[in-house]
Amino acid sequence: xxxxxxxxxxxxxxxxxxxxxxxxxxxxxxxxxxxxxxxxxxxxxxxxxxxxxxxx
Amino acid sequence: xxxxxxxxxxxxxxxxxxxxxxxxxxxxxxxxxxxxxxxxxxxxxxxxxxxxxxxxxxxxxxxxxxxxxxxxxxxxxxxxxxxxxxxxxxxxxxxxxxxxxxxxxxxxxxxxxxxxxxxxxxxxxxxxxxxxxxxxxxxxxxxxxxxxxxxxxxxxxxxxxxxxxxxxxxxxxxxxxxxxxxxxxxxxxxxxxxxxxxxxxxxxxxxxxxxxxxxxxxxxxxxxxxxxxxxxxxxxxxxxxxxxxxxxxxxxxxxxxxxxxxxxxxxxxxxxxxxxxxxxxxxxxxxxxxxxxxxxxxxxxxxxxxxxxxxxxxxxxxxxxxxxxxxxxxxxxxxxxxxxxxxxxxxxxxxxxxxxxxxxxxxxxxxxxxxxxxxxxxxxxxxxxxxxxxxxxxxxxxxxxxxxxxxxxxxxxxxxxxxxxxxxxxxxxxx
Numbered sequence: 001x002x003x004x005x006x007x008x009x010x011x012x013x014x015x016x017x018x019x020x021x022x023x024x025x026x027x028x029x030x031x032x033x034x035x036x037x038x039x040x041x042x043x044x045x046x047x048x049x050x051x052x053x054x055x056x
Numbered sequence: 057x058x059x060x061x062x063x064x065x066x067x068x069x070x071x072x073x074x075x076x077x078x079x080x081x082x083x084x085x086x087x088x089x090x091x092x093x094x095x096x097x098x099x100x101x102x103x104x105x106x107x108x109x110x111x112x113x114x115x116x117x118x119x120x121x122x123x124x125x126x127x128x129x130x131x132x133x134x135x136x137x138x139x140x141x142x143x144x145x146x147x148x149x150x151x152x153x154x155x156x157x158x159x160x161x162x163x164x165x166x167x168x169x170x171x172x173x174x175x176x177x178x179x180x181x182x183x184x185x186x187x188x189x190x191x192x193x194x195x196x197x198x199x200x201x202x203x204x205x206x207x208x209x210x211x212x213x214x215x216x217x218x219x220x221x222x223x224x225x226x227x228x229x230x231x232x233x234x235x236x237x238x239x240x241x242x243x244x245x246x247x248x249x250x251x252x253x254x255x256x257x258x259x260x261x262x263x264x265x266x267x268x269x270x271x272x273x274x275x276x277x278x279x280x281x282x283x284x285x286x287x288x289x290x291x292x293x294x295x296x297x298x299x300x301x302x303x304x305x306x307x308x309x310x311x312x313x314x315x316x317x318x319x320x321x322x323x324x325x326x327x328x329x330x331x332x333x334x335x336x337x338x339x340x341x342x343x344x345x346x347x348x349x350x351x352x353x354x355x356x357x358x359x360x361x362x363x364x365x366x367x368x369x370x371x372x373x374x375x376x377x378x379x380x381x382x383x384x385x386x387x388x389x390x391x392x393x394x395x396x397x398x399x400x401x402x403x404x405x406x407x408x409x410x411x412x413x414x415x416x417x418x419x420x421x422x423x424x425x426x427x428x429x430x431x432x433x434x435x436x437x438x439x440x441x442x443x444x445x446x447x448x449x450x451x452x453x454x455x456x457x458x459x460x461x462x463x464x465x466x467x468x469x470x471x472x473x474x475x476x477x478x479x480x481x482x483x484x485x486x487x
Contacts, residue, residue, distance in 0.1 A: 020074035031471035039366040
């Protein structure tokens with residue numbers, strides 16, 4: 001059997017299976033999209049005067 | 057017909073899969089919202105935290121007699137395992153050595169480390185034998201050079217761990233007593249000789265198993281404070297104690313990826329892929345799958361850190377901090393959660409073979425746990441691990457992200473946690 005048709009058959013679980021996968025994917029994609037859009041400009045200075053002294 | 061995402065496989069979940077997935081993702085999101093509201097300054101104190109235990113306990117633990125007994129027990133156990141594996145029956149159904157290694161040692165010591173802290177360091181027979189060999193070598197052994205060990209950046213540990221995981225998860229005859237004997241013997245000889253040559257720091261930085269059990273032990277409520285006192289502490293404080301850096305981050309990602317691969321190989325999809333393959337092709341497929349899964353898990357982490365990077369505050373000299381090891385400690389509870397979820401029932405059932413094969417001809421009792429209990433432990437371990445991960449990542453984020461962006465700056469790590477949670481539950485539900 002072709003891999004493509006096998007993959008289609010594997011997803012024959014119905015709406016519940018599609019939603020089980022789609023829901024978390026949408027949450028993850030939304031979080032990433034917001035994080036990308038809201039990132040601060042590279043040259044913006046931190047507005048507090050106690051930066052971390054070390055990386056870890 | 058084979059169904060993707062494990063819906064067609066054996067399912068232990070007492071609730072529908074979609075409900076488990078949504079509830080778990082929601083638990084992670086709600087815990088994130090709760091900590092962003094209630095936890096606005098760094099609270100974890102690492103090695104400074106902990107309530108001192110009665111000093112008599114510390115004296116007993118640190119007594120030379122206790123240490124000597126533990127070391128002797130470690131060496132005796134190693135000799136028994138190696139002897140049984142080499143000279144016992146040739147099948148794992150008659151020889152207990154593979155069960156001792158894969159269940160009692162590899163999984164059982166996770167439980168012991170979680171309960172009592174880094175016990176394996178005290179028992180480690182390779183450390184003991186390496187120290188003895190160094191004493192015998194005397195002045196012929198080179199001067200200890202800790203910088204040289206540090207320059208190796210955990211590469212020997214990564215190599216040793218990958219070899220063990222490949223044996224366990226890919227090699228078709230992984231339960232063969234002789235395969236186990238060969239691995240344990242070669243591993244032991246390499247580390248005893250290297251430990252004798254380079255000194256005790258070798259085991260801290262290069263012995264895969266000592267590093268693994270030390271990472272797990274960071275989640276133990278028992279630990280050492282900065283003043284070396286034995287203390288009872290918040291396990292989240294323990295996560296901050298110990299080495300950090302790109303090397304140990306890679307060790308955690310390797311372990312996380314291998315557990316994910318182990319879950320994937322139990323899906324019907326994987327069995328179908330392997331069905332008609334020759335032994336060599338199956339090994340090639342398994343090796344590729346293991347490497348790709350570790351790479352995918354690592355890339356997901358690297359991607360989340362890459363997205364977090366613009367939100368990091370600059371250090372005092374104006375440079376950006378090294379980002380990849382900043383959040384690695386938050387992966388430790390996730391790694392432990394996956395381990396418990398994947399190996400809990402295996403340890404309870406297969407672990408019985410370790411003494412049944414020695415003391416009697418009884419059968420493994422599969423009724424000691426119901427499938428409902430197993431499923432509850434699996435879900436609790438994965439979700440609990442991720443919630444602890446969210447909290448520890450948040451505590452770090454509060455101190456290292458730009459003040460105006462603390463919440464949104466955590467979204468990439470939160471997305472990673474949600475993704476890991478969902479994949480973890482999909483895998484245990486389909487296994």
